[in-house]
Amino acid sequence: xxxxxxxxxxxxxxxxxxxxxxxxxxxxxxxxxxxxxxxxxxxxxxxxxxxxxxxxxxxxxxxxxxxxxxxxxxxxxxxxxxxxxxxxxxxxxxxxxxxxxxxxxxxxxxxxxxxxxxxxxxxxxxxxxxxxxxxxxxxxxxxxxxxxxxxxxxxxxxxxxxxxxxxxxxxxxxxxxxxxxxxxxxxxxxxxxxxxxxxxxxxxxxxxxxxxxxxxxxxxxxxxxxxxxxxxxxxxxxxxxxxxxxxxxxxxxxxxxxxxxxxxxxxxxxxxxxxxxxxxxxxxxxxxxxxxxxxxxxxxxxxxxxxxxxxxxxxxxxxxxxxxxxxxxxxxxxxxxxxxxxxxxxxxxxxxxxxxxxxxxxxxxxxxxxxxxxxxxxxxxxxxxxxxxxxxxxxxxxxxxxxxxxxxxxxxxxxxxxxxxxxxxxxxxxxxxxxxxxxx
Numbered sequence: 001x002x003x004x005x006x007x008x009x010x011x012x013x014x015x016x017x018x019x020x021x022x023x024x025x026x027x028x029x030x031x032x033x034x035x036x037x038x039x040x041x042x043x044x045x046x047x048x049x050x051x052x053x054x055x056x057x058x059x060x061x062x063x064x065x066x067x068x069x070x071x072x073x074x075x076x077x078x079x080x081x082x083x084x085x086x087x088x089x090x091x092x093x094x095x096x097x098x099x100x101x102x103x104x105x106x107x108x109x110x111x112x113x114x115x116x117x118x119x120x121x122x123x124x125x126x127x128x129x130x131x132x133x134x135x136x137x138x139x140x141x142x143x144x145x146x147x148x149x150x151x152x153x154x155x156x157x158x159x160x161x162x163x164x165x166x167x168x169x170x171x172x173x174x175x176x177x178x179x180x181x182x183x184x185x186x187x188x189x190x191x192x193x194x195x196x197x198x199x200x201x202x203x204x205x206x207x208x209x210x211x212x213x214x215x216x217x218x219x220x221x222x223x224x225x226x227x228x229x230x231x232x233x234x235x236x237x238x239x240x241x242x243x244x245x246x247x248x249x250x251x252x253x254x255x256x257x258x259x260x261x262x263x264x265x266x267x268x269x270x271x272x273x274x275x276x277x278x279x280x281x282x283x284x285x286x287x288x289x290x291x292x293x294x295x296x297x298x299x300x301x302x303x304x305x306x307x308x309x310x311x312x313x314x315x316x317x318x319x320x321x322x323x324x325x326x327x328x329x330x331x332x333x334x335x336x337x338x339x340x341x342x343x344x345x346x347x348x349x350x351x352x353x354x355x356x357x358x359x360x361x362x363x364x365x366x367x368x369x370x371x372x373x374x375x376x377x378x379x380x381x382x383x384x385x386x387x388x389x390x391x392x393x394x395x396x397x398x399x400x401x402x403x404x405x406x407x408x409x410x411x412x413x414x415x416x417x418x419x420x421x422x423x424x425x426x427x428x429x430x431x432x433x434x435x436x437x438x439x440x
Contacts, residue, residue, distance in 0.1 A: 001072040005050075005060040006079040007273055008340065015058055022072055023050050023058060030069060032061075036270045037246060039093070039118050039279060049270065050074070053348065062340055065111045067268030078273060080383065084415045085114065085276065091417040092279035093121045114271055116189045116200050119246060123182065124204045126239035131208060132179065133172040134237060141166055174215040177223035178231055178244035183209070183216045185247035222251040274340035278323050281338035281381045284417055288424035289326050292333055292432070297322040305367050322364045326428070333432055335364045336379040343382040343392040343412050352394040353380065353410060365406045377431045378408040381424075384415060407431075 003019060005011045015023055032046040047061050064085070066075045078085045126132070140146055141157065147169025154165040186209060190197070197206055228244050249269060286294045306316025326334040337360070345352045361378040369376040377399075382392075394400075394410040401407050411427060413420040 003072075003074045005074065005076050007060050007064050007076050008062055008342070009060055009079050011050075011058045011060065020052075020058065022070070023074075024052070026067070026069055026074065027051055030067070032063070032270070035065070035067065035268045036063065036272050037115070037118055038242065038272070039089075039121075039275055049076075057348075062272060062274040063270040064114075064273055065268060065270035067270065069268075076270075080386070080415065082113065085273065086117075087415055087417065088276050088280040089114070089117055092276065092283050093117070111269060111271070112189075112192050115250060115269060116193055118271070119185060119189060119243070119250060120201050120205055122243040122246060123208075124202050126237075126243045127204070127208050128239070129236050131174055131211060132176075132233070132237040132240040133174055134176055134178075134231065134233070135172055139166055139168050174212060176231060177227040178240050178247075179212050179216050180220035180223050181228065181244045181247035181251060182240075183212050183218070183220050184222045184251035187219060188250055223248060274338075277340040277383060278338040280417070281336070281413065282324055284413070284421045284424055285324050285326070285336060288421045289334075289428050292428070293327040295325045295327065297325060307363055307367055318363075320364055320367050322368070325368060328432070332368050332376065334377045334379055334428065335361070335368050336381065337361060337364070338381050341382060342385065343394055343410060344385060344388050345393065352392050358408075361408055362402060362406075365402065365408075369404070369406065376404075376406045378406070379427070379431075380408065380410050382410070382412045384412045 001019065001022065003011070003015065003023075027048050027050055030049060032049055036046065049061050049063055049067065050058060051061065052058050060076045064076050064078050066073065068074075139150060139153070141162075141164045143164050145165060145167045147167045150166040150168050154167075157164060157166060189200075193200055201209075225245070225248060228241075228248060231241070231244070233241055282294070282296055305320050307318030307320055309316050322335045323338045324336040325332060326336065337357075339353075339357055341354060341357070342349065343352050357380065361380060365376050365378050392410070392412060395412055398409040398411070399407040400410075409427060409431070411423065413423065
């Protein structure tokens with residue numbers, strides 16, 4: 001049984017009774033985080049891969065990719081198409097992605113292309129300060145001690161009437177499990193893409209790969225997860241930990257092979273499209289908000305606050321981490337959140353924006369609000385839905401007012417980064433101008 005769905009959409013057609021039973025097992029048994037690739041390294045809490053809504057309709061979640069479980073498979077394709085995800089990824093990571101999947105099977109091509117792009121970007125980012133040369137203990141036999149003496153090994157050597165001792169010294173080396181995993185993944189991606197390296201690998205990556213391959217050989221053994229976990233990275237090489245784990249998964253062809261595992265093992269690779277949308281929105285925000293400073297809520301410690309604090313000991317409760325906060329000096333101007341959801345009304349969401357998102361933004365504004373008397377703005381950014389010809393009512397009637405001068409704007413952003421940047425620039429100018437007038 002093979003099911004195909006679109007992310008954040010009802011399954012079409014809806015599953016049969018047998019298929020629904022299998023989907024329930026998928027939803028109940030599979031830990032989503034074990035199969036999700038993180039592009040940025042900062043992800044929100046996992047959500048179900050598939051779920052059944054209150055009216056019995058089965059939906060796919062916010063992930064794209066492929067998954068096999070108990071002899072059956074599920075492929076979730078991007079609802080806006082691969083070309084759109086390619087644009088978002090290019091904007092967020094400055095990567096130019098290939099246009100052709102080469103000789104890939106049609107139902108697998110989209111995830112392989114995204115895997116290759118994410119892997120190449122992660123490898124180049126990790127190698128910003130060089131390849132992962134890690135310190136390792138190297139034992140040598142000699143008549144002189146080089147490093148520290150290995151007493152036990154030296155006694156054994158002397159007992160066998162040898163004239164040498166064993167010493168151990170620490171050396172930097174590329175010969176370790178992370179290097180093996182990276183080159184193994186590189187080989188798999190090259191084979192599956194079937195196109196020259198210059199069509200998918202950044203120049204920096206093409207420069208570095210031969211240095212690793214000279215140590216590992218062209219076909220290294222794929223290390224186990226336990227072997228990767230035992231690696232002690234330095235602060236400079238710590239970026240290689242996630243790319244090494246991703247490489248291990250790719251090298252084992254998790255999610256790349258269309259054939260179902262005969263043994264019933266759960267395999268797959270998923271990508272969080274909501275994370276990619278957040279990265280896209282953050283990228284265009286930074287261009288549109290100039291000269292305001294844009295801080296990423298997940299990565300900025302001073303942008304993360306607690307909703308409640310205890311009167312007894314000051315302990316915080318309810319972490320608030322908006323996707324972005326726009327500052328002018330030390331003053332908060334706008335709190336922004338990217339929502340990979342539908343903004344238009346539907347039978348599943350009669351008001352358009354979901355209630356929990358409204359409550360979340362109200363909490364953000366309450367906690368990050370500027371001084372009394374000034375206007376605090378909230379911005380909720382949704383992807384444009386090409387299937388909708390009109391503007392969503394929530395966007396058309398923006399801004400929406402809360403108490404104490406707080407306002408919220410809903411906006412749908414085009415998939416073209418230049419057009420989206422221009423739209424955001426106009427919105428931010430309007431918001432900051434009104435703040436200046438009302439604060440005067």
